[in-house]
Amino acid sequence: MNHLEEYRRAVSDPSDYVQQLKKASGKKIIGYTCSYTPEEVIMAAGAHPLRLFGTKQHISLADSHLQSYCCSVVRGILEEGLSRRVDYLDGMVFPHTCDSMQRLSDIWRMNIPFGFHLDITLPVKLDTASAKDYMIDVLKKFRDDLSRKLNVEISDDAVQKAIASTNAIRQSVRAIYDLRNLYPQLMPGEDLYNIVRASMIMDRNRLAVMLAETAADLKERAAGTKPAVVKRILMAGGMCNQPDVYAMIEESGGKIVWDDFCTGARYFTGLTDTGSDPLSSIGERLLNRVVCPAKHTDLDGRARHIIQLAEEKNAQGVIFLLPKFCDPHAFDYPYLKERLEKSGIPLMHVEVDDSLPAEGQLKTRFESFLEML
Amino acid sequence: MTDHTQDTEKKTVSHTKQMREIMTAYYIDAKTARENNKKVAWITSGGPVEPLIAMDIIPVYPENYGAMIGASKMGVDLCKKAEDMGYSSDLCSYARGDISCATVKGGPIGGLPEPDMLICCNNICGTVLKWYEVQARYFKVPLFIFDTPIVHTEFTREMKTYVQRQMEEYIVFLENVSGRKMDRDRMVDVGKLSVEGQQLWQEVLDTTMNRPSPMTAFDAFFYLALIVTLRGTKQAVDFYRGLRDEMRIRASEGKGAIPRERYRLLWDNLPIWYRLKWLSQEFAKHDACLVADTYTSAWCGSMKYIDRNDFIGSAAETYTRIYLNIGVDKMAEIVLSMIDKYQADGIVMHSNRSCKPYSFGQYDIQKIVERERGIPSLIIEADMCDERSFSEAQIQTRIDAFMEMIRAKKGAS
Numbered sequence: 001m002n003h004l005e006e007y008r009r010a011v012s013d014p015s016d017y018v019q020q021l022k023k024a025s026g027k028k029i030i031g032y033t034c035s036y037t038p039e040e041v042i043m044a045a046g047a048h049p050l051r052l053f054g055t056k057q058h059i060s061l062a063d064s065h066l067q068s069y070c071c072s073v074v075r076g077i078l079e080e081g082l083s084r085r086v087d088y089l090d091g092m093v094f095p096h097t098c099d100s101m102q103r104l105s106d107i108w109r110m111n112i113p114f115g116f117h118l119d120i121t122l123p124v125k126l127d128t129a130s131a132k133d134y135m136i137d138v139l140k141k142f143r144d145d146l147s148r149k150l151n152v153e154i155s156d157d158a159v160q161k162a163i164a165s166t167n168a169i170r171q172s173v174r175a176i177y178d179l180r181n182l183y184p185q186l187m188p189g190e191d192l193y194n195i196v197r198a199s200m201i202m203d204r205n206r207l208a209v210m211l212a213e214t215a216a217d218l219k220e221r222a223a224g225t226k227p228a229v230v231k232r233i234l235m236a237g238g239m240c241n242q243p244d245v246y247a248m249i250e251e252s253g254g255k256i257v258w259d260d261f262c263t264g265a266r267y268f269t270g271l272t273d274t275g276s277d278p279l280s281s282i283g284e285r286l287l288n289r290v291v292c293p294a295k296h297t298d299l300d301g302r303a304r305h306i307i308q309l310a311e312e313k314n315a316q317g318v319i320f321l322l323p324k325f326c327d328p329h330a331f332d333y334p335y336l337k338e339r340l341e342k343s344g345i346p347l348m349h350v351e352v353d354d355s356l357p358a359e360g361q362l363k364t365r366f367e368s369f370l371e372m373l
Numbered sequence: 374m375t376d377h378t379q380d381t382e383k384k385t386v387s388h389t390k391q392m393r394e395i396m397t398a399y400y401i402d403a404k405t406a407r408e409n410n411k412k413v414a415w416i417t418s419g420g421p422v423e424p425l426i427a428m429d430i431i432p433v434y435p436e437n438y439g440a441m442i443g444a445s446k447m448g449v450d451l452c453k454k455a456e457d458m459g460y461s462s463d464l465c466s467y468a469r470g471d472i473s474c475a476t477v478k479g480g481p482i483g484g485l486p487e488p489d490m491l492i493c494c495n496n497i498c499g500t501v502l503k504w505y506e507v508q509a510r511y512f513k514v515p516l517f518i519f520d521t522p523i524v525h526t527e528f529t530r531e532m533k534t535y536v537q538r539q540m541e542e543y544i545v546f547l548e549n550v551s552g553r554k555m556d557r558d559r560m561v562d563v564g565k566l567s568v569e570g571q572q573l574w575q576e577v578l579d580t581t582m583n584r585p586s587p588m589t590a591f592d593a594f595f596y597l598a599l600i601v602t603l604r605g606t607k608q609a610v611d612f613y614r615g616l617r618d619e620m621r622i623r624a625s626e627g628k629g630a631i632p633r634e635r636y637r638l639l640w641d642n643l644p645i646w647y648r649l650k651w652l653s654q655e656f657a658k659h660d661a662c663l664v665a666d667t668y669t670s671a672w673c674g675s676m677k678y679i680d681r682n683d684f685i686g687s688a689a690e691t692y693t694r695i696y697l698n699i700g701v702d703k704m705a706e707i708v709l710s711m712i713d714k715y716q717a718d719g720i721v722m723h724s725n726r727s728c729k730p731y732s733f734g735q736y737d738i739q740k741i742v743e744r745e746r747g748i749p750s751l752i753i754e755a756d757m758c759d760e761r762s763f764s765e766a767q768i769q770t771r772i773d774a775f776m777e778m779i780r781a782k783k784g785a786s
Contacts, residue, residue, distance in 0.1 A: 099733070103730060103733035109700070119526070121523060124495055124520045130539060133538075293503070332503070333460075334458055
């Protein structure tokens with residue numbers, strides 16, 4: 001099986017992948033909900049971190065715990081727990097992000113019988129000295145909590161090793177993004193989507209090797225070729241659970257060359273310092289990485305970041321995917337729109353519930369947007 | 374005061390009038406702050422207002438204003454204006470109303486006075502963070518974020534240190550923006566007045582333990598404004614002392630808030646501001662009195678953590694461990710204790726599209742209440758300010774069915 005196929009398989013059925021991994025390696029599987037999770041600490045405990053993205057199918061049980069105005073990600077994650085589809089999890093960690101995730105943590109703790117439950121009550125503001133100290137205190141507390149739950153020592157050395165491995169993964173995914181940004185013809189967008197998602201699902205040691213090979217392979221294939229001329233699109237907004245979007249945009253004549261998703265570029269942007277105190281270094285990265293709108297660094301950071309990305313990646317337009325009922329993203333959209341328009345960057349937005357708007361309709365919108373560019 | 378009682382007492386009317394006068398004077402003060410060389414701070418409803426009072430900075434509450442927008446039925450129009458600006462109709466209707474008032478200069482009382490600073494405490498929700506970021510960009514004034522980590526299960530040492538440090542940062546922020554030092558002795562006095570005000574507010578609410586109850590939750594929604602906006606002032610203390618005494622007298626005379634009180638109900642979540650009168654009448658028709666609620670009691674719910682002689686020193690815990698900033702199971706415990714304390718026969722839960730941290734978890738609380746106390750519950754799907762989410766016919770039918778259940782359970786007499 002080639003690497004792309006392996007990523008694809010893991011992404012299409014994470015539970016199957018992880019259960020096999022658990023059987024083969026004996027590793028404990030720890031689920032998490034958000035890219036602010038310090039995966040390195042979980043890895044240092046000898047466990048396997050698995051990000052849950054929320055199922056889109058057969059939602060029936062979650063509806064008796066969550067109202068209709070809850071986003072599909074939170075509803076989907078709860079459904080996976082209530083239906084016991086993820087009952088192989090040995091534990092679940094909930095970093096604090098938005099109001100809905102906050103209540104998901106409570107409802108999970110009160111209703112899910114399998115696995116332990118841990119909160120990581122991160123700061124919401126990330127730009128002050130006391131917030132920084134608190135961030136590091138919280139990470140230390142998480143290490144202690146996890147060490148108790150799993151009944152293992154989590155040494156600084158082990159965290160350091162996990163940082164090295166995570167950095168290697170992030171560097172490789174970045175290299176793949178960079179190559180495809182230069183040569184959009186190298187692979188369909190959906191494979192790029194699969195690669196970054198697989199990074200949050202697959203065995204990290206295996207990933208470190210595979211991703212480096214994928215990057216090397218792409219480099220080889222790119223050598224001597226000319227970059228394809230395409231309409232270059234930057235995607236922004238909430239997490240992307242919609243692989244179909246890539247193909248739809250490609251069929252409409254565009255290529256997604258970069259993104260600002262926590263299930264995309266925000267996941268691998270910024271490496272962790274390999275200095276003396278590993279938890280402080282992890283904390284530093286979380287404080288300095290591209291911010292989720294549920295957190296605060298400054299008033300203008302997200303606009304600056306998206307505009308800079310559009311310029312750097314030479315994107316001709318930005319498409320926002322806004323998850324329905326995602327308050328943090330919905331509050332930011334009007335100001336981002338205004339700022340992008342001022343910078344002369346064309347944009348459009350698509351509201352996404354558990355599924356995309358009707359395909360024909362959406363494709364027409366993409367087509368007319370791309371035509372305009 | 375909501376007009377649901379036929380025998381409106383003279384003295385109660387005088388408290389209603391007095392309260393209106395106090396709020397009018399307060400808003401005139403706030404609107405003329407510039408002329409009087411005073412600074413105005415916009416602050417979230419759960420934020421630490423006491424340092425502002427101690428420094429003569431006028432606190433203004435966009436959420437209180439949101440309630441005014443809702444009660445004056447201006448919510449839909451203003452929300453639509455925000456939607457025209459690009460804000461999703463799924464966002465909090467207080468935020469939508471306030472954001473559109475700031476730009477269109479519309480809304481009740483001709484809009485709020487412009488802020489010199491913004492104080493955002495996220496102990497009530499994450500929405501206020503985004504809302505205040507919007508306003509900080511619009512008004513270009515300094516924003517202080519008072520970050521109170523959610524206490525899912527435990528209030529940790531780490532949280533305490535973090536929030537306590539922010540209390541000092543907050544004071545430094547106020548000193549910088551206002552260009553004056555805080556008088557720490559005055560702060561101690563304001564802290565004591567705040568505690569006294571909260572105690573009196575609790576005592577006002579506790580008069581509803583009487584049968585019949587001398588006031589309803591709908592009255593509490595009205596009288597709440599002062600403990601939110603003027604907490605830490607002598608004015609609030611004096612007012613609530615008077616109101617408490619009045620309610621105690623009414624209770625001792627056996628005067629109920631509704632003509633015939635047969636059933637007692639507990640309300641959960643924010644009020645539905647544009648239908649207070651209708652709802653109170655609907656329940657009164659069934660001889661049901663809403664005797665208590667989880668909302669108005671939130672402003673005196675963390676008193677057990679306050680050290681009255683060291684208000685600032687104990688503020689970290691007080692402001693972090695408020696009703697909304699705790700786990701759903703802890704909220705359920707409080708609901709159960711209120712059911713017992715006020716002897717509620719049923720619970721009415723407003724599932725409020727605008728308020729996710731208050732509403733997500735309600736279904737679990739409902740199940741816990743039914744399991745632990747065996748009393749009927751009603752969930753009303755609506756919104757606090759946006760009338761488009763309110764279906765009167767459907768809600769009326771559901772209220773009737775709910776009251777039928779209560780009657781069947783309790784007996785009609």
